[in-house]
Amino acid sequence: MVKQYKAARILVVDDDESIRKIIQIALRENGLVCFTASSGDEAITILSEETIDVVIADIHMPGMDGIELTKIVKDRYKSDVIVLTGFVQEFTYERVVEEGASDFIQKPVTIEELLVRIKRVLKERKLLSERNKAESELQNSYEQLQKAIKGIIHAMAVTVEIRDPYTAGHQKRVAALACAIAEELGLNADTIDGIRMAGAIHDHGKISVPAEILSKPGQLTRFEFGIIKTHPQVGYDILRNIEFPWPVDQMILQHHERLNGSGYPAGLSGKKILIEARIIAVADVLEAMANHRPYRPALGIEKALEEIKKNRDSIYDPDVVNACLKLLADGKFDFE
Ligand SMILES: [Fe+2]
Structure with missing residues (x-):
């Protein structure tokens, strides 16, 4: 032998x-x-x-x-x-x-x-x-890589939230709502993971906006709003050389694009906007309106829902809005 x-x-x-x-x-x-x-x-x-x-x-x-x-x-x-x-x-x-x-x-x-x-x-x-x-070694290193990506995303989220306490928690809640909407829409688990990552740092580009503007009480001037509007592009620029397994940079770049082309920075319309970005956009607006901002008190969830209902088809993706409304009506999601 x-x-x-x-x-x-x-x-x-x-x-x-x-x-x-x-x-x-x-x-x-x-x-x-x-x-x-x-x-x-x-x-x-x-x-x-x-x-x-x-x-x-x-x-x-x-x-x-x-x-x-x-x-x-x-x-x-x-x-x-x-x-x-x-x-x-x-x-x-x-x-x-x-x-x-x-x-x-x-x-x-x-x-x-x-x-x-x-x-x-x-x-x-x-x-x-x-x-x-x-195979098991490969699986282990894949899991380790996933952990590292989550750790990096968390660190980035914390970085912008330290400068802007009003954003603290906002990104996390947007990520959670966006994932719940994606699940309601039947998107696959991998796409939902990507949405979770991008949602958690979607406002990361605000790192370049002066803290006084971010926490200014009252109405912003056109100039100040112009500076805030650079944050999707800045977020994209920071991330574009990182090869995530999902289009995280594009989701962040497009999260203020609107269905009818009235958004920024590129004025994309319809299906030219990634589905992931269309989902984050609805979650972002809903969360922002429902909660307190430096320049206004919280408008409340009812007002927020009215806003997305009123603008479904024109500004927000109707399927995404419907999934979001159903989710909240069925009590399947709570911002807490
Ligand atoms: Fe944003």
């Missing part, structure tokens, strides 16, 4: 003692660790106590037969099974493999052939375990 397969653990199950003995001696001579069992029940006892790589099971045994044993092994343990039979006409290869066996050998079998089959099964096991390991 090739060195890398030595010390592999084999369990031979056969009611014929002489066959068990012959196979056990031969396998041990080839460096394999070999256990034996005279019945399916005894095999299961050994499997529950020992780690076994391959079970070699006779088909015809009193009590539990080899097929039944194969099913149990595949159900409960991680071992492979090679089925041995002298009655090839009763069981087709397909049937045995369907039950979970890795191979099927007709008796009488030579030790050389048995060793070749065991080696093949062990090789497949090794390849499978390497593949599973690689």
Whole structure:
């Protein structure tokens, strides 16, 4: 037996003692660790106590037969099974493999052939375990990357909120409402993840707006409003070189665009505005109107809902507005 397969653990199950003995001696001579069992029940006892790589099971045994044993092994343990039979006409290869066996050998079998089959099964096991390991490593690094992205987004959200206490909490609430709307619209989980990320930092560009303007009580001058209106572009410029798995930069750039082209910065209209941005826009307006701003007291949720209802079709995407209204009417979302 090739060195890398030595010390592999084999369990031979056969009611014929002489066959068990012959196979056990031969396998041990080839460096394999070999256990034996005279019945399916005894095999299961050994499997529950020992780690076994391959079970070699006779088909015809009193009590539990080899097929039944194969099913149990595949159900409960991680071992492979090679089925041995002298009655090839009763069981087709397909049937045995369907039950979970890795191979099927007709008796009488030579030790050389048995060793070749065991080696093949062990090789497949090794390849499978390497593949599973690689897949789980890939999954781990993907999860770590997701965590890092969330951490970066959170840090960015906090940065702008430190300068602008009125924005504190606003981005988080917009993200939550936008995700709930997206879910109501039936968008897929990945798109919703992107909306959550963009929603949480949609006003990040306000970092370039002087704090006095952000927290100015009372009406803003045209000039001051002009400065505030630069924030989608600034947010986009900051993010555009980061390759997120979602179009986060575009969602932020477009969150003040309006369906009829009256928004900013590009005056995009209709479907030229990303669905994600159309959703964030509605969530943004609703949250901003419902809550207190430096230049006005809170207008309340009713006024906010009136605004989006009145402008559904013209300014806001009607499907998004309808989903939002349904969500709130059904009590499926609460800003708290
Ligand atoms: Fe904004």
